[in-house]
Amino acid sequence: MSFVSKLIKRQSPLLGIDLTCTSAKLLELSRSGNRYRVENYAVAPFSPNAVIEQDIKDAEEVSSAIRAAVNISKAKASHAVIAMYNASVITNVIQMPNNFSDEELEGYVEIEANKFIPYSLDEVNLDFATIGASAQKEEFSDILVVASRRDHVEKRVDAVEDAGLTVDVVDVELYAVERCFTLISHKIPNHNENTLVAVVDIGATMTTLTILQGGKAIYNNSEVLGGRQLTEEIMQRYDLSYAKAGYAKKTGDLPEDYHSAVLEPFKGVLSQQISRLLQFFYSSGQHNKVDHILLAGGCVSINGLVDSLQEQLGIPTMVSDPFADMIISPSVNVTALNNDAPALFVACGLAMRGLQNA
Ligand SMILES: Nc1ncnc2c1ncn2[C@@H]1O[C@H](COP(=O)(O)OP(=O)(O)OP(=O)(O)O)[C@@H](O)[C@H]1O
Ligand SMILES: [Mg+2]
Incomplete structure (x- = not known):
């Protein structure tokens, strides 16, 4: 599960799908030169009890909203990137000796992860990525470790896949916010x-x-x-x-x-x-x-x-207006997009991840 690890090369962008407490928000971006372009988007609501405090209670309703969002938006892609909500994810930075091979690294991460994850590793999806040289220990690297309970991840993935899409990436809301912010930081004095x-x-x-x-x-x-x-x-x-x-x-x-x-x-x-x-x-x-x-x-x-x-x-x-500097495809309703823009912050960060390696 690629919370943080690099993606394999892929042919086309992924749809960003943000499952909130009230709706499925879908956004499809592409790149045009060095600018982003909004290709398609839609927000399809659930009834008030389908998702409670970020936990999916009515998977069928969530799936049909996702299906509706795909239909309304006329999105072309069928592969998606979704996010786990922050509270369902455990992250930690660990230090690893630089001379470890990839296999050794994997074993090492599991041993270290056992120390801070309060579940059996069989019950979690675990992912990690090298951040860079460790400032704390010489000849060590910092490794970001991200874990989430497998049943929580599967619930979200199943809801999206039951709508006929394939989930290629499960991201974390926090990272989507970070990514979307890169579009806006230049506006902060x-x-x-x-x-x-x-x-x-x-x-x-x-x-x-x-x-x-x-x-x-x-x-x-x-x-x-x-x-x-x-x-x-x-x-x-x-x-x-x-x-x-x-x-x-x-x-x-x-x-x-x-x-x-x-x-x-x-x-x-x-x-x-x-x-x-x-x-x-x-x-x-x-x-x-x-x-x-x-x-x-x-x-x-x-x-x-x-x-x-x-x-x-x-x-x-x-x-925030994530789309202020983007090209908007003529098929997108600009007034509606402008209204929804601040609410699409996470969806935008996900769609941006969906463009990496595409
Ligand atoms: N023009 C508006 N005036 C007042 N409130 C508005 C307006 N547009 C949207 N809202 C409110 O914004 C809220 C929805 O915001 P948003 O789409 O960011 O929530 P969400 O991400 O679906 O939910 P959550 O973050 O709780 O999971 C709703 O309560 C809606 O009534
Ligand atoms: Mg929200």
Whole structure:
């Protein structure tokens, strides 16, 4: 399973498929000169209980959403790259003597992995890649080891393969975020190897914080909180169905007291949670302030959210648009893509991985 290892040479790009708590997000990229080109994309929703806290509960529904996404997008590729969510993955960097052969390396990684993986190795998918010379030990290399429980991996792979696709690569959400950030780093003022950027992805049910230092992920954490909570508050207060509340949230077609009684308090809750996530990060290491916040996820479209977070958190905040410098194929609906762009952050990082070695 190639969480991190190099890919074998392949003929065509892979589809990036991000299975979130609410939808299957599919993105197909290609390369045009030194630019990326968006070929096809689609977002196909699940019902609210198909995936709960990132765990697939209704595999059939997830598969049919993936099938729908393939049909709507008219994607050509039939091979895909998907991601494991961060909490289901264990990563560690180990040191290995430089003079080991490939076979010795494999045995060594297994022995070392046994020390930090709380499951039997028979139950996990294990992958590793050499990062480079170790700064800690002379004549040793740093090896990144990534593991995830096999049943968790298989559940995701099966959901995609039951939709008629083949999964070639299982990536990790965190690495997809890192990769997508490479498209955006030049927009961050004075970005350099020390710059701390907090990528805050506010989705429907999860808010995920990824801290990047000079573009490398050094920390991640998430909380169960997102736009669904706002939808539920609208349902209760105005006695609307889930679908109607979700629609009204986007159009803003709600009674006069909506802003003061529902929207502003919700923004306050979001800002408190993000502040809490940042505090956890600060207390875990030697940093006490991030330089920038980069927002991703569907909730960035909430009216006034960006300014309100920037003001409450006191950190320069911007919204991510992974496609800003890309060519968009004429068959793609540009308005819809622009609306969905911040929510396609992970899907974009996956589709970029799908272009490596193609
Ligand atoms: N224009 C908009 N105004 C307000 N909320 C919006 C708008 N567009 C999308 N959203 C909200 O964004 C959320 C979906 O975001 P996103 O697609 O990033 O979530 P997800 O990745 O599917 O879920 P999760 O991250 O929880 O797994 C939903 O709650 C949706 O209602
Ligand atoms: Mg999400």
